[in-house]
Amino acid sequence: MPRRKIRLFDKKPLPKPVSEAQCGAEEANQVWSDVKLDRRSRDNGRVTISDLSQALSLTKGTVSRALNGYPDIAETTRVRVIRAANAMGYRPLSHAQAIKTGRSCSLGLVIQLSEHDAHRPFLAEFLAGLTQAASKEGWTLTVATAENDADTLRIMRDLVVHQKADGFILPRVLWDDPRIASLSGEDTPFICYGRPRNSKDMSYFDVEGEAAMAEAVSYLADLGHRRIAYIGSAEYYAFSHMRRDGYKAGIDAMGLGFDPDLMQEGALSPEQASAATRRLLALDTPPTAIICATDSLARGVYDVANELGLAIGTELSVIGYDGSPEASAMWPRLASFAVDTRKAGATLGEMFIARIRNPNAPVAQHLIRAEFRPGGSTGHPKLTPEQLVRTLAQRGATQNT
Amino acid sequence: MPRRKIRLFDKKPLPKPVSEAQCGAEEANQVWSDVKLDRRSRDNGRVTISDLSQALSLTKGTVSRALNGYPDIAETTRVRVIRAANAMGYRPLSHAQAIKTGRSCSLGLVIQLSEHDAHRPFLAEFLAGLTQAASKEGWTLTVATAENDADTLRIMRDLVVHQKADGFILPRVLWDDPRIASLSGEDTPFICYGRPRNSKDMSYFDVEGEAAMAEAVSYLADLGHRRIAYIGSAEYYAFSHMRRDGYKAGIDAMGLGFDPDLMQEGALSPEQASAATRRLLALDTPPTAIICATDSLARGVYDVANELGLAIGTELSVIGYDGSPEASAMWPRLASFAVDTRKAGATLGEMFIARIRNPNAPVAQHLIRAEFRPGGSTGHPKLTPEQLVRTLAQRGATQNT
DNA sequence: ATTTGATCCCGAAACGCTTTAAGCTGCCAT
DNA sequence: ATGGCAGCTTAAAGCGTTTCGGGATCAAAT
Numbered sequence: 001m002p003r004r005k006i007r008l009f010d011k012k013p014l015p016k017p018v019s020e021a022q023c024g025a026e027e028a029n030q031v032w033s034d035v036k037l038d039r040r041s042r043d044n045g046r047v048t049i050s051d052l053s054q055a056l057s058l059t060k061g062t063v064s065r066a067l068n069g070y071p072d073i074a075e076t077t078r079v080r081v082i083r084a085a086n087a088m089g090y091r092p093l094s095h096a097q098a099i100k101t102g103r104s105c106s107l108g109l110v111i112q113l114s115e116h117d118a119h120r121p122f123l124a125e126f127l128a129g130l131t132q133a134a135s136k137e138g139w140t141l142t143v144a145t146a147e148n149d150a151d152t153l154r155i156m157r158d159l160v161v162h163q164k165a166d167g168f169i170l171p172r173v174l175w176d177d178p179r180i181a182s183l184s185g186e187d188t189p190f191i192c193y194g195r196p197r198n199s200k201d202m203s204y205f206d207v208e209g210e211a212a213m214a215e216a217v218s219y220l221a222d223l224g225h226r227r228i229a230y231i232g233s234a235e236y237y238a239f240s241h242m243r244r245d246g247y248k249a250g251i252d253a254m255g256l257g258f259d260p261d262l263m264q265e266g267a268l269s270p271e272q273a274s275a276a277t278r279r280l281l282a283l284d285t286p287p288t289a290i291i292c293a294t295d296s297l298a299r300g301v302y303d304v305a306n307e308l309g310l311a312i313g314t315e316l317s318v319i320g321y322d323g324s325p326e327a328s329a330m331w332p333r334l335a336s337f338a339v340d341t342r343k344a345g346a347t348l349g350e351m352f353i354a355r356i357r358n359p360n361a362p363v364a365q366h367l368i369r370a371e372f373r374p375g376g377s378t379g380h381p382k383l384t385p386e387q388l389v390r391t392l393a394q395r396g397a398t399q400n401t
Numbered sequence: 402m403p404r405r406k407i408r409l410f411d412k413k414p415l416p417k418p419v420s421e422a423q424c425g426a427e428e429a430n431q432v433w434s435d436v437k438l439d440r441r442s443r444d445n446g447r448v449t450i451s452d453l454s455q456a457l458s459l460t461k462g463t464v465s466r467a468l469n470g471y472p473d474i475a476e477t478t479r480v481r482v483i484r485a486a487n488a489m490g491y492r493p494l495s496h497a498q499a500i501k502t503g504r505s506c507s508l509g510l511v512i513q514l515s516e517h518d519a520h521r522p523f524l525a526e527f528l529a530g531l532t533q534a535a536s537k538e539g540w541t542l543t544v545a546t547a548e549n550d551a552d553t554l555r556i557m558r559d560l561v562v563h564q565k566a567d568g569f570i571l572p573r574v575l576w577d578d579p580r581i582a583s584l585s586g587e588d589t590p591f592i593c594y595g596r597p598r599n600s601k602d603m604s605y606f607d608v609e610g611e612a613a614m615a616e617a618v619s620y621l622a623d624l625g626h627r628r629i630a631y632i633g634s635a636e637y638y639a640f641s642h643m644r645r646d647g648y649k650a651g652i653d654a655m656g657l658g659f660d661p662d663l664m665q666e667g668a669l670s671p672e673q674a675s676a677a678t679r680r681l682l683a684l685d686t687p688p689t690a691i692i693c694a695t696d697s698l699a700r701g702v703y704d705v706a707n708e709l710g711l712a713i714g715t716e717l718s719v720i721g722y723d724g725s726p727e728a729s730a731m732w733p734r735l736a737s738f739a740v741d742t743r744k745a746g747a748t749l750g751e752m753f754i755a756r757i758r759n760p761n762a763p764v765a766q767h768l769i770r771a772e773f774r775p776g777g778s779t780g781h782p783k784l785t786p787e788q789l790v791r792t793l794a795q796r797g798a799t800q801n802t
Numbered sequence: 803a804t805t806t807g808a809t810c811c812c813g814a815a816a817c818g819c820t821t822t823a824a825g826c827t828g829c830c831a832t
Numbered sequence: 833a834t835g836g837c838a839g840c841t842t843a844a845a846g847c848g849t850t851t852c853g854g855g856a857t858c859a860a861a862t
Contacts, residue, residue, distance in 0.1 A: 058811080058812090059811075059812055059813070059814095061811085061812070061813075061814090062810090062811055062812070065811090072809070072810065072811080073809095073810070073811080074809075074810055074811085077810080077811085098817095099817050099818060099819085100816080100817050100818095101817095102817095
């Protein structure tokens, strides 16, 4: 009866490798001075596990088990091994591990190009955060690009099958995201940036767009605005739902009375935002302030204002969202909500690695706030809606002659 | 005497794997219908080389040699193998190959964060190009970020030692780039985006900034401008040298007479560009047009112009470089030179992979042109330099009261 | 004195792939 | 016949790591 076969540890929560810091590395150099320190394998300068095991007079298996925190290794041995590993500068070759474990220690990111420019400036910071989190754990970031949804799914599958990525960070999550459906089906780990439709039992990280929008409303109301409009993005983005709800909540909270005419959704480009702006300004009681779901939509508002000779900040107030460099490029500077994209990336990276290390941990859900950045694009309303109508008529008349 | 030992092929120019396209894959399905198509290894859905060799009744070695283009395999066998590989959907696991070959089939990109925002919008397109080229060859892109030069070197070394990257694309190359010095020392392959100091015998890809700047000068001169200034970036960027030289060449070519006062270099941020602009406008004979080495510098010019009440496009013409979204966000739209960043990435990726495949090929050097994109920021000079001086004095006076 | 049970470590076999050395055909020239 | 030589294929040894079954040791329990 092979009673011994019972494993003390379950398969899934794989033992977290012991970090170097846990054993005083500086001391190690002296302790192990008797070990032939530069016992390196022939060709390149790498120290292999064989070198290490030989130096320690242990077998490779034992060394590996010691380093990977298996429980059937004496604590003293473990310490010995870890010290020697530090002293000799041993670090396992991740793809040599991958061959057996199937884990390549790299997180995948597939960015979709067709999405509107919105996320472009955001990318560098996001990557920074991700890679920072990754490299802290000795992981790596594998990036791919795709043209469309189908492409994305194909590429992700490919990356997983060829073990180039252990799972994915999903940026700019959609309300009904095909990636989620697909990845849940196969069981590839992933973490969302954003909250899709049924996010209750998913791991995600997000910025509270709803809070920002509500804050925007209250900020403008405090300035004296009563007619505050909202230009939203396409409904298929998850963030659109959050921000729209935030706007509504803000309107309610300030007791301004929700007017569906003031809410223009579905704008994807500055041009479409321009069209929305024209619709808003053509209302009988036009808004004196416009909140945009993204900075790039605000650009469309600016364009129309410039065209109509409407002074931004006094005659028409505007607030954006993203805190992009684009926002500071505008004149006057666009008031916006800055998102700490780098932190977002870093958090997502950490969450992801933690998830891989312990796949049956409960889902993790993190939220942070966006920080309001005032700008010259807001001010006390110089004109009432009625005056605004008259001004527009007047300027339009002179312009058309 | 083991005469047989002579290898017909040298070690270095490793045989290029035969592409799938070379053997009609659609036909293959029928030809190999007798083969058990879904002979897959037990756990996951991958087809391994063992499955393939078993199906073909060949040994793994033969299959490998056939696929890797070794010359001592009969052509008929090779075709058989390739067909079967396509039919069964076999693709080698790159990290399993890496363990023996040391090549992980991934190109590394370390982006440095401290660099001024200049390159931010550029990133997404660049990545798109790179990953596109990479995935076409079954390669992968590994991205890391670094805070400073030392960090970059450390990270690159690390990536190479742990075989996470076979070499690097160096974006935004410096005139004297520490990365180049370092990588040449170890013999890690790399390719530059840009032309550093001694680029004669290096592989690079670049956009002809010099041509663009010369074109800008001639464009403005054709509009009637005679005093054309230049605001340049820091000298340590390689591109600064090119663009500056191009500006000078343009001035010469148009016979405008080079005036050192009109050339302000070393501006890294919009703010520094603003300072440069003020210096230029304070000259006895100020310029009526300003060419900026980057779009973001142009933003500084816009800021000063707005502040001084100078109408861009009529009273002061501006041209930028990069064709960034920032440029179109400005009002009026900034005339600029659009760089096809995606193509840049794609070309660099291809060049890199080619280089790895055949390390002793001669260096490859590619240049493309930037495309001029007109905008409202240029026009016939409405004022002469003298009138400009008077206007400025006048407006300055009213503004100061 | 024997069984039991831990605890710690070892040897060996995977993993998927490449590469080397050696083997097996034929064929031509001795 | 014998040797030599192509040409093609196989067998097996790595590569660096994990994992599995079991062996040795020792203390405690029978």
